[in-house]
Amino acid sequence: MKLLVIYFAVLVGSLGLVAVSSREFTAKPCWCWPGNQHIFAKTKPHVEGTEYRSYGSYDFEVDWNNAERRLPLNYEQAQGKRIFYQNCVWCHADSTPAGPSNRSNVTPDPPLMNDGSLLNGESDASLEKVISLGGSGVGKSPMMPPYGLTLSGDEIKDLVAYIRVIAVPEYRKSPGRVNEISRSRP
């Protein structure tokens, strides 16, 4: 019996000493190293709602028709933006970094790249085809040169992703629904 009493006294005493020496230990729900995955959560946080703060985006593009509006771009879209401003902006926009646009010198007029009413109807695959084979490759004007040997497949995909971002009216995946949405808008 004496043995038993001594044993318990030592056990309780040592545990108590640890607990007293660090109040944090007792306040903690568990003593695991932070980040341990509990099979059953001891303290499930009471969630009142989830609010996400914008961390910004890899890059952004200013809406062509509205200087106030910033369109966030992810990595692929940002690459598309860079390629667009290197190769395409000269004929597919009304103003270019170097000044006047070359659009008026080309007949038929090349579509503006943010013209959603025209481009949203095209599938990604068909846009990629026009870019890589050029106008003559798809039975259109040869004024559009082929970029298949200049840009890589990924770069062309990035370009299409960028075109989708700047489209006005906004691009929706299914072309059928796009028309409905754009019609319902004021």
Next chain:
Amino acid sequence: MPAKKAHKGVSWVVFGLAACNALILVLIYGQLQTDWQQWKQYKRGHVRFPGVAAGTLVWKQAVVPAQYSQASCGSCHLDGASQTPRLNHGRQLIVKYNCVGCHRLQGVTRPAMLGPDLTNVGTKLSREWIYKWLKNPRTITDENGNVTVDGVATDPRMPKFRLDEVELRALSAYLSVQRVRLIAAYKFNPRAVAIAAKGGDAAAQGQIKFNQMFCVTCHALAVDRGGETTLIGGDIGPELTKVGSKVKPEWLIAWLRDPETYLAHTRMPRYEWTDEDLYEVTQFILTKLTDADLLKTVPQLGSPTDSEVRLGQRLFVEKGCAECHEIQGVTPRSNFGPDLSALGLAAGPYLEEVKLAGDHTAPLHFFRGEAKQLDVSVAKVPRFMIAYIQAKVKGSASTGRETHMPQFQMNPTDLDDLTMALLSMNGPLPGPGTPKSLILQRASREFIADGKAGQLYQRFKCYVCHMFNGYGGGLAPDLSYEGSRSQHEWLVGFLRDPQTLRPTLTVRMPHFNMTEEDAHTIADFISTSLRNTQVDPVAVDERSFTPEMAARGKQLFEIKYACQSCHTIGSSGGYVGPSLNTAGNWLTAAWIEAWLHDPQALVPGVIEPRQTFNKGEIQDLTAYLLTLKQSPATKDAVPVAAAGGSQ
């Protein structure tokens, strides 16, 4: 029976204790092992975030918010990748604003010139102007003291220092007595002045010359367009809108005649002047590019006293002016500002905070779990490294009077880009665990031409605008392979009278008034030294081209490939590519063939797309392009072939 009782009890208790002890030992062992694993993970650099689903990690190294993520690329891509345009721009800004003058930065070496050399500044500027400049280093200002024109701040690179009246007086006194070499007034040839005066308004004539020489390629001028101030011109040299009120006339003439005697590291070329031109242009600058109200707010300063000069010299060192400006008798202090070469690491793991349930907050980078609120407040500037850097650069509240850091003015996008470049500085490279092969070193090539052409290359500062084997400026075309591209006679003609090949460009090659001999020397150098081995001049025989081939080439050019959408021939066509009106005089046959075969192989990154021409088509197109010539006698006439083609 006590003994039996005790025996019985002990056996029960001992079994229980043994079982309990075994369980406790197992639990402790399990916990220790988990801890050990966690500790190992922590030492490796990442720790699982508490209470959050798998996949969310906290890195020891800073993971910056998405808009600054290009900074991470910069840890290894020291040379700048095309995929990170904003980081590359930020690095240019670091160089532009001379951050390296005071701070140690990773991979940025101190250039020969930071701010202008002030050894002789007393011969250039008046004390009043220096006072005004130090008080607020801007000249184009509205009533509020700041103006941005066209969305671009007109501020020069010189940042604003917080100086009080005594300091301003002392520094302006000190600087205005810096006259090591006196400038003798230049005596114009009286006949030249008489000719200039006879032509009527010398200043108006000077303005025409100023425009003809394309000074605006490097120097901007603010012009008033319908009540709106717009800055027109380049930013290689300083903006000149009010320079007539700034510099002393004798200094201006001496400077225009030979900039290098005043400033050894200048980027301004030495032009060939006639007395008449020089007189007219200086008249234009001194009478038209002025502002009578510029120095109105400056108090009467009088001549500098000895005590003011002595105080000025002390302040010049204390304020860190010597870090960027050279002056006689003053040596820059090393490590004036803090070492920023590992600022990216100093950003630390705790960039932002998340509020968890209860009153707990936790540091985070990317949080995908359930949280109450992400809390990033401006008030906690020092906790939030990016906000701190930006506050420091802009010189807002977080930097007190006692700090040396001056105020820089830049737009928010530039500030973000600059911050990104600073965050990419991750200390000595390669970092722990980074294979050396992954680090893409910054190329540091310098191209120095030798011989007589080398002197001219230095004199006309070709490298300020043009690129030579990866060294030089990006404003004008890369000339690394110009010798293979252009015909010798064309080069001579172009150097003497540069006609732009791209009609839409507002910046053009300045008119250097080069002598025939100099032009030949440079053209010889280009033709012999700047060649591309892929272009073999012997491989293509121009004499084998027949008129039939040229006719077929014309068809290909206009109908099959519609090249006129980008290139102008005659008076029609696009202006994305250069005009081809004089292609027959300009380009060599070997270059055209090699170019049509694969443009990117000759000039990487060029935007002309590579087409699928076959060998015959390339020859036909080359034959056609070589027929596009302009004879010197009928310079303005449209070439016959092109006139036919433009129908």
